[in-house]
Amino acid sequence: MSASGETLCVEIHLPLARFQLDCKFEAGREVAVLFGPSGAGKTSVLDCIAGFRRPQRGRIALGSQILFSSRDGSDLPVRRRRIGYLSQQPALFPHLSVRQNVGYGLLDLSHAERNARVDSILERFRIAPLADSRPALISGGEQQRVALARTLACEPELLLLDEPLTALDLTLKALFLELLFDWQRERAVPMLYVTHEQDEAYSLARRVLVMQEGRIVADGEPHQIFSAPVSRERAVLSGYENIFDAVVEETHAALGTMTCRLEGTALRLESPLANKVAGASVCLALRAGDILVAISRPSGISARNVLSGRIRSIEDRSGMVELRVLCGAAGGVDAEFCSHITRGALQNLSLQLGQEVWLIIKTHSIQFLRN
Amino acid sequence: MISPLLLSLKLALVTSCLLFVIGMPIACWLAFTRFRLRFLVEAVVALPIVLPPTVLGFYLLLEFGSRGWMGAFWERCTGHTLAFSFEGLVLGSVVYSLPFAVQPFTSALASVDRRLLAASASLGASRWRTFWRITFPLALPGVVTGFALSFAHTLGEFGVVLMLGGNIAGRTQTASIAIYDNVQMLEYRAAARQSLTLLAISFTLLVIINALNRKRNWRLQ
Numbered sequence: 392m393s394a395s396g397e398t399l400c401v402e403i404h405l406p407l408a409r410f411q412l413d414c415k416f417e418a419g420r421e422v423a424v425l426f427g428p429s430g431a432g433k434t435s436v437l438d439c440i441a442g443f444r445r446p447q448r449g450r451i452a453l454g455s456q457i458l459f460s461s462r463d464g465s466d467l468p469v470r471r472r473r474i475g476y477l478s479q480q481p482a483l484f485p486h487l488s489v490r491q492n493v494g495y496g497l498l499d500l501s502h503a504e505r506n507a508r509v510d511s512i513l514e515r516f517r518i519a520p521l522a523d524s525r526p527a528l529i530s531g532g533e534q535q536r537v538a539l540a541r542t543l544a545c546e547p548e549l550l551l552l553d554e555p556l557t558a559l560d561l562t563l564k565a566l567f568l569e570l571l572f573d574w575q576r577e578r579a580v581p582m583l584y585v586t587h588e589q590d591e592a593y594s595l596a597r598r599v600l601v602m603q604e605g606r607i608v609a610d611g612e613p614h615q616i617f618s619a620p621v622s623r624e625r626a627v628l629s630g631y632e633n634i635f636d637a638v639v640e641e642t643h644a645a646l647g648t649m650t651c652r653l654e655g656t657a658l659r660l661e662s663p664l665a666n667k668v669a670g671a672s673v674c675l676a677l678r679a680g681d682i683l684v685a686i687s688r689p690s691g692i693s694a695r696n697v698l699s700g701r702i703r704s705i706e707d708r709s710g711m712v713e714l715r716v717l718c719g720a721a722g723g724v725d726a727e728f729c730s731h732i733t734r735g736a737l738q739n740l741s742l743q744l745g746q747e748v749w750l751i752i753k754t755h756s757i758q759f760l761r762n
Numbered sequence: 763m764i765s766p767l768l769l770s771l772k773l774a775l776v777t778s779c780l781l782f783v784i785g786m787p788i789a790c791w792l793a794f795t796r797f798r799l800r801f802l803v804e805a806v807v808a809l810p811i812v813l814p815p816t817v818l819g820f821y822l823l824l825e826f827g828s829r830g831w832m833g834a835f836w837e838r839c840t841g842h843t844l845a846f847s848f849e850g851l852v853l854g855s856v857v858y859s860l861p862f863a864v865q866p867f868t869s870a871l872a873s874v875d876r877r878l879l880a881a882s883a884s885l886g887a888s889r890w891r892t893f894w895r896i897t898f899p900l901a902l903p904g905v906v907t908g909f910a911l912s913f914a915h916t917l918g919e920f921g922v923v924l925m926l927g928g929n930i931a932g933r934t935q936t937a938s939i940a941i942y943d944n945v946q947m948l949e950y951r952a953a954a955r956q957s958l959t960l961l962a963i964s965f966t967l968l969v970i971i972n973a974l975n976r977k978r979n980w981r982l983q
Contacts, residue, residue: 441884442883442884443880468883469883470884470885470886470887473886474884475884476880476881476884478877480877482875482877482880482881484878484881484882484895484896485878486900495882495895496885496886496887498886498887498891541881541885542884545886
């Protein structure tokens with residue numbers, strides 16, 4: 392494909408029910424994740440790019456081809472955009488076989504060429520044995536793979552994916568992603584992947600665009616986005632379960648740290664040095680997964696923060712256990728910390744409600760938020 | 763001389779074929795338009811359901827007669843009147859049975875999952891291809907139902923045919939009118955035979971349609 396690997400330029404202005412969609416970004420031959428909570432306008436952005444929705448104002452171009460431009464009134468119909476679109480629902484044609492579904496977009500090929508292409512795609516996406524089945528007879532994971540094969544068979548010049556993994560379980564997700572990324576590496580076409588799952592965003596993309604209420608509020612590599620939240624909202628979004636207001640008590644320039652007291656308590660935490668003076672108020676954020684739990688006071692470890700507390704609640708979430716621990720120091724009220732541990736750890740330590748535990752927090756796992 | 767029963771079947775077949783051709787575009791428009799006054803068009807299409815057939819027949823008679831513009835136009839083109847002719851009956855039946863074709867067509871087309879249509883477009887298919895490869899096959903049970911209903915409804919029509927056709931044996935005397943005639947002349951045996959035939963045809967038709975749709979649904983699941 393001559394046009395593959397071209398840059399996607401998007402500028403969209405469109406009033407939605409709850410807010411105005413105003414976003415502008417570019418994406419090259421890379422996997423970019425459009426990340427944000429449900430209802431942030433991510434799907435509307437994809438719909439505008441694919442041509443299912445018309446922006447009120449703006450310009451969408453793929454390389455030199457203008458897909459939409461409100462200035463000169465151009466609006467390329469969906470079928471001419473050469474964009475692959477995959478959503479949560481596979482939307483397979485129920486009256487056509489898997490083979491017919493996959494070959495649906497291959498119109499300009501001769502019968503023999505089309506058959507050959509479909510065969511190789513069926514093989515590649517590991518759905519060859521299902522070729523003559525109807526979609527209703529195959530599993531959800533297979534359906535989504537057929538949908539992917541059907542989309543990629545057309546050799547799209549841009550790929551839009553709207554939470555395509557939502558309905559799949561873990562092993563099927565892995566297979567799906569492997570097939571998808573092999574293809575993306577080969578063709579080097581831009582790919583825009585919408586998700587509200589942080590883990591997915593983290594593992595998929597070299598670039599993450601964070602969307603909130605119709606705007607792109609951050610744009611960068613995943614570790615920049617997810618390890619250095621700037622606003623409280625983004626911190627919550629990025630999985631920082633522990634957020635505390637605190638006051639700087641002492642700075643230790645030589646050690647590169649400072650001591651902060653959590654507001655309203657007598658608890659002190661050692662945090663990385665920030666550009667603050669004693670007495671300044673700061674906002675600290677901690678990922679629940681970064682807090683270790685011990686059943687006896689640990690000694691001889693490098694972590695600078697060891698807090699004792701009592702388990703207030705134990706809640707089994709999918710894949711992990713969420714502990715809430717009340718920590719206090721003499722002469723103050725308690726602060727509640729949230730820690731994520733594995734089910735194995737829970738069994739091994741045989742943790743009980745009300746049990747005394749120690750929380751271990753590395754200095755550099757503490758992040759500052761904008762207050 | 764064509765027998766009343768054959769005439770009825772011919773009329774029903776021609777009418778339902780015409781209704782397929784005329785009704786499909788109307789149904790497509792009704793199913794997919796975002797036009798705000800759509801409901802007005804729907805009301806016009808549904809009118810023959812509530813109107814007494816004699817009222818409909820009366821208006822059509824005026825229109826199809828030599829003084830109506832359609833009738834006059836027809837006479838100029840063909841040399842004979844539209845009223846009291848088979849062609850007149852066909853046109854009248856098309857109007858009379860229109861809702862019985864258009865309504866099932868419309869609901870079948872509207873119930874096709876829009877995501878499939880979106881998928882088809884994003885795979886590069888034109889509207890025409892999307893319609894014939896996706897929309898139409900998936901709406902087929904409703905289309906068949908509409909075809910069968912307009913066939914059966916035309917087969918049984920009485921008032922419009924009487925007003926418009928005038929009961930001319932061999933030309934415009936359909937089965938339902940022949941039955942009425944026979945009863946008037948106390949020919950109960952002939953009326954019973956004709957009634958039973960009509961009953962059997964209608965019943966068989968409905969059974970076949972249901973069986974076909976059922977088999978299809980089973981294959982899609």
